[in-house]
Amino acid sequence: MDQLAEKIANQNQRALARAITLIENDHPDKLSLMSELNAKKKHAHYIGITGSPGAGxxxxVDQLITLLREQDKTVAVIAVDPTSPFSGGALLGDRVRMHKHFTDDQVFIRSMATRGSLGGLARATKDAIRACDAYGFDYIFIETVGVGQSELDIMKVADTTAVMLTPNSGDILQIFKAGIMEIADLFILNKADLPGVKKLKNTLKDLIHIAGHRGFEPQIIETSVNEGFGFEELLQSFEKHKKYLTETDAGQQKLQEQFKYEVYELIQEELWKEVYQFIEKDPKRLQELEKSDDPYQLAQKWLQEWLKVGDASGETH
Ligand SMILES: Nc1nc2c(ncn2[C@@H]2O[C@H](COP(=O)(O)OP(=O)(O)O)[C@@H](O)[C@H]2O)c(=O)[nH]1
Ligand SMILES: [Mg+2]
Known part of the structure; x- marks a missing residue:
């Protein structure tokens, strides 16, 4: 791997970009690279921001980068937006918007490609965040469009999850229905310069009450990029949540749960890759597939065959 982890830990951005490409392509050496990177992690604050396309x-994030750079903090941004293709709108727009930060070597901005591995985009995004952590950024922002299961899944890696809402957009009901309320550690009401923000805040308070929360009571922060307010307060709110995680038992427990979930997920991904190869490399199974109309029977049969091959070869798969 050409000392990639070492280079990343020494703040080489080209090495970091290369590692993320290897991660996206599910390179065979990915797990060992990730393990090396993990040993070098520096415990950045992972902050997920999810919300509808166009919420702001x-x-x-661009404004937050400016503010954090003034405080001499370093920032990485991983943008995941499957609604826009990699070379299309999202990246182009983000590039223009975040242009001034692209020449700053203490800022790293990357859009994740949606192509790729069996583990999928969520897995690749989590690994990319870890790679950024080995580089040593103070903050790592993960921008996702809060619509699908895969985006919800990405948020499980964040220390702090912020859900963004805007006045009169109707996204609040969608977010409520999708079960996103429960994962929010705080809410950002962006475009608070627009009318309707009071009404949104009241609706939100009601819905938070209905959805309930465990431990940390989510704060509601109003921001406006156009009028330039709410940024400091938002950063303080991030800090407050980070403190909750590191200094309370409930916070520690949440981190433990996240860790356990991630180990399980990695096992699941690796197992599935092996079973998948086992099935796909035998053309006889494709014929079986055509003849069968019982998915339960096939799944059971193939799993048993896979387990037996492991026994016969004396290996544990
Ligand atoms: N009025 C208003 N417009 C905003 C605000 N923040 C962002 N926008 C606009 O909303 C649009 C979408 O912003 P963008 O950051 O691309 O949204 P994203 O898809 O959530 O990343 C852009 O035209 C922004 O100029 C805000 O606080 N107030
Ligand atoms: Mg965006």
């Missing part, structure tokens, strides 16, 4: 996530 990128614009706000």
């Amino acid at each position: 996530k990128s614009s706000l």
Whole structure:
């Protein structure tokens, strides 16, 4: 791997970009690279920001980068937006918006490609965040469009999850229905310069009450990129949540749960890759597939065959 982890830990951005490409392509050496990177992690604050397309996530993150750079903090941004193709709108727009930060070597901005591995985009994004952590950024922002299961899944890696809402957009009901309320550690009401923000805040308070929360009571922060307010307060709110995680038992427990979930997920991904190869490399199974109309029977049969091959070869798969 050409001392990639070492180079990343020495703050080489080209090495970091290369590692993320290897991660996206599910390179065979990925797990060992990730393990090396993990040993070098520096415990950045992972902050997920999720919300509908056009809510203002990128614009706000851009403002936060400026503010954090003034405080001499370093920042990485991983943008995941499957609604826009990699070479299309999202990246182009974000590039223009975040342009001034692209020449700053203490800022790293990357859009994740949606192509790729069996583990999928969520897995690749989590690994990319870890790679950024080995580089040593103070903050790592993860921007996602809060719609699908895969985006919800990405948020499980964040220390702090912020859900962004905007006045009169109707996204609040969608977010409530998708079960996103429960994962929010705080809410950002962006475009608070627009009318309707009071009404949104009241609705939100009601819905938070209905959805309930465990431990940390989510704060509601109003921001406006256009009028330039709310940024400091938002950063303080991030800090407050980070403190909750590191200094309370409930916070520690949440981190432990996240860790356990991630180990399980990695096992699941690796197992599935092996079973998948086992099935796909035998053309006889494809014929079986055509003849069968019982998915339960096939799944059971193939799993048993896979287990037996492991026994016969004396290996544990
Ligand atoms: N009025 C208003 N418009 C905003 C605000 N923040 C962002 N926008 C606009 O909303 C649009 C979408 O912003 P963008 O950051 O690309 O949203 P994203 O898709 O969530 O990343 C852009 O035209 C922004 O100029 C705000 O606070 N107030
Ligand atoms: Mg965006």
